[in-house]
Amino acid sequence: MASKSGRKVIVTCAVTGAIHTPSMSPHLPVTPDEIAENAIAAAEAGATVIHLHARDPQTGRPTQDPAAFQQFLPRIKQNTAAVINLTTGGSPHMTIEERLRPASHFKPEVASLNMGSMNFGLFPMLDRFQTFQHEWERQHLENSRDLVFKNTFKDIEHILKTCSGNGTRFEFECYDISHLYNLAHFLDRKLVTPPLFVQSVFGILGGIGPHPEDVMHMKRTADRLFGDQYVWSVLGAGRNQMPVASMSLALGGNVRVGLEDSLWAGPGRLATSNAEQVRIVRSLIEGLSLEVATPEEARAMLSLKG
Numbered sequence: 001m002a003s004k005s006g007r008k009v010i011v012t013c014a015v016t017g018a019i020h021t022p023s024m025s026p027h028l029p030v031t032p033d034e035i036a037e038n039a040i041a042a043a044e045a046g047a048t049v050i051h052l053h054a055r056d057p058q059t060g061r062p063t064q065d066p067a068a069f070q071q072f073l074p075r076i077k078q079n080t081a082a083v084i085n086l087t088t089g090g091s092p093h094m095t096i097e098e099r100l101r102p103a104s105h106f107k108p109e110v111a112s113l114n115m116g117s118m119n120f121g122l123f124p125m126l127d128r129f130q131t132f133q134h135e136w137e138r139q140h141l142e143n144s145r146d147l148v149f150k151n152t153f154k155d156i157e158h159i160l161k162t163c164s165g166n167g168t169r170f171e172f173e174c175y176d177i178s179h180l181y182n183l184a185h186f187l188d189r190k191l192v193t194p195p196l197f198v199q200s201v202f203g204i205l206g207g208i209g210p211h212p213e214d215v216m217h218m219k220r221t222a223d224r225l226f227g228d229q230y231v232w233s234v235l236g237a238g239r240n241q242m243p244v245a246s247m248s249l250a251l252g253g254n255v256r257v258g259l260e261d262s263l264w265a266g267p268g269r270l271a272t273s274n275a276e277q278v279r280i281v282r283s284l285i286e287g288l289s290l291e292v293a294t295p296e297e298a299r300a301m302l303s304l305k306g
């Protein structure tokens with residue numbers, strides 16, 4: 001039986017993030033030019049949604065200063081129709097007020113929202129990366145041994161109320177099963193409205209693992225809690241990026257790639273750009289006779305303000 005024309009798949013590209021540091025890869029975008037060029041190239045390669053963090057151009061240190069975002073946002077908006085998704089996670093070392101600044105300033109179509117507090121173990125990367133240009137990079141990893149990424153119910157409600165008023169909708173980052181129940185709690189209280197864009201995060205130490213059974217467990221639980229009121233997407237950290245993406249595609253889901261989540265294009269092979277990862281996941285999508293959703297199709301699927 002011929003397959004119907006391809007299901008539309010939302011491809012999110014997370015361009016730089018706040019987890020990896022400049023000494024880990026020469027291809028990690030740091031300056032406003034690098035972030036803008038990477039975002040535009042990722043959109044040209046097919047990325048539907050662009051997830052953005054900012055960095056200090058000199059040190060590469062994560063910053064939530066709206067002035068830093070202002071250095072690249074207009075250029076990205078002028079050169080792509082992609083949906084803009086601004087982080088409210090910032091870096092796990094930041095306060096909620098600091099983390100909330102870009103989203104409350106720019107009132108984006110989408111903002112990320114982390115659905116629970118958790119240990120956030122980055123220190124295992126010290127086994128892979130030992131030489132750092134800046135001391136803060138080593139501290140960033142070392143300090144994660146005693147780091148709690150704080151997202152209390154009060155914090156989440158504060159972000160929801162601050163952003164919803166601006167017509168901003170959310171990418172709900174769920175790092176574990178409990179985070180799905182937290183989201184269900186806010187749905188019951190009508191503080192979030194369907195369709196819920198659920199981004200399941202696999203393979204961050206402190207959250208759920210990247211095993212196929214973990215992916216199935218997240219999917220089954222989300223199906224039970226949200227039925228047809230959600231749009232499911234996944235991200236796999238590090239080497240799990242493409243295997244987890246493949247599972248999502250086979251299960252009817254959407255995908256997130258980008259150097260925020262993984263520096264790799266293959267075993268021991270650093271990705272030379274975000275667009276390279278978009279092209280890889282696109283070949284998986286088209287290999288399954290599916291189609292990459294356009295930004296307009298994603299706006300309809302996610303009920304965005306456009």
Ligand SMILES: C[C@H](N)CC(=O)CC(=O)O
Nearest residue numbers: 087088089090112173201
């Ligand atoms: C695992 C990712 N760092 C999830 C994330 O992108 C969080 C955020 O920016 O709010």
Ligand SMILES: [Zn+2]
Nearest residue numbers: 017087089260
């Ligand atoms: Zn992020």
